[in-house]
Amino acid sequence: KGRLDSALTKEDTEILLESLKSFGILNNDYSYEASLDTAEYRGYPENGAPGGGLYNAAPEPSEPIALEDLLKSRFWEKMRNHTTYRHHAPMFQPVGGMEEIAHAFAREVDDTITYNAKVDRIRQTESGVEVEYSSADGEGSGGVETADYCICTIPFTVLSQLDVDVSGDMRRVMRALHYHEAVKAGLEMKRRFWERDEQIYGGITLTDLPIAEISYPSAEMHSDGPGVLLGCYAYGPHAYAFNSMSPEERLETVLEQGARIHPQYRDEFSSGVVLSWHRVPWMLGCYSDWDDRGRDYEIAATMDNRFVCAGEHISYLPGWQEGSLLSALDAVRQVHDRAVKEG
The missing domain is CATH 3.90.660.10 (Polyamine Oxidase; Chain A, domain 2)
Incomplete structure (x- = not known):
């Protein structure tokens, strides 16, 4: 409606146009057209890139994609993901794949891990927690683990189906949380x-x-x-x-x-x-999808008697190992504060 000019001073308008011209590789008429300048950014045609010597050395401009075709492609729906806080260009990966991080943890605490164990029930008392488990593959026997506190990292998609001694509010939140497909x-x-x-x-x-x-x-x-x-x-x-x-x-x-x-x-x-x-039976979803991290999130993240949850679903970084780790650190903090308070 022509109101953009009313929001900008004359000097602001000049600076904005200058920036658009520079960043958008526009010509003096503020148009994006085939030229060696635009080709330097969007690429050259086949056999038209800058070369050496005489034969086929001079660069040629490439033809920009028509605006109509760009709009119909809806390319921004995909490209925008890679400009977010969680997808910055400088990203690192562990040699051998992301699971190497889990393997590194396992090397440090392997003697404390019980493998092939499927949790069936989590029971709380005033003085401790009991976790009953059975053999995950049907071979071998199950057992019971007891402790003063329990930090539970089971996804809510699975945990909500187990026999767990938690408050009614915690049970409701566990059942309500949706997980992305x-x-x-x-x-x-x-x-x-x-x-x-x-x-x-x-x-x-x-x-x-x-x-x-x-x-x-x-x-x-x-x-x-x-x-x-x-x-x-x-x-x-x-x-x-x-x-x-x-x-x-x-x-x-x-x-x-x-x-x-x-x-x-x-x-x-x-x-x-x-x-x-x-x-996947141990996940039943990709990652948590909170509609609103309001009171329900607080309930999920807060210690429930001697039971506290951790994982990507208890974070503002769902689907990321960073969210899981930060959530776990906060769970440990809550257990520590509770233990110190109890003396």
Whole structure:
């Protein structure tokens, strides 16, 4: 409605236009057009990049994508995720994968971990806590662990179905918390064809297919051996559709859709797995989805007699290991304060 000018002084307007021209690579008419300036940022056409010597050395401008096509692609829905606080460009990863962090913890406390144990009941008394468990795989016997306090990291999707001595408010919050749906596919390929054939090194191909995206490994680049692609990372309705399929159907669907992007899929495929978090019995969902971190969040995060919860769901960083660790530290703080108070 022409009101932008009324919110800016003449000097502000000049500075804003200058910044748009510089940041947006606009010409003197404030248009984004094919030029060597825009090509320096958006890329050059095939065989048109700057070279050396005489033959094919002079760069050529590339043709920008039409505004109409950009708008219809709705590309910002995907790109905006990578400009958030949790997805800053400088990100690090542990050598060998994220699970190496868990392995590092296990090396330090392995002698205190009881493996193959499925919690069946958590019972509180005035002086302690009892945790009853059975064999997770049906082999071996269960048992009972007793302690002064319990820090519980079981997701609410599972914990709400167990026999747990907690307050009515805590039980209500546990049952009400929704967990996001998500599906991920790992595809082992015989060779790293995306590097050899297409010069793709890391990064993501965003698609409008149910698989959502294909992500390329940033480790072991240029190696001769096989490589693993993230062949699908789906949320929402598409994830629920994958949930309803058998493991074989999920894998076939991922391969069929991925082959539309990379025709080499079928010839290069070696093995793969498609994981649906809602079908993992120890999780039953990907990560917590708080509608409102109000009073219910306070109840979930506060010690309930001798029982306190921890995990990504008890944090403002859901779905991240950082949220889990910070939540655990706060749970330990609460237990410590309670123990000191009791003397």
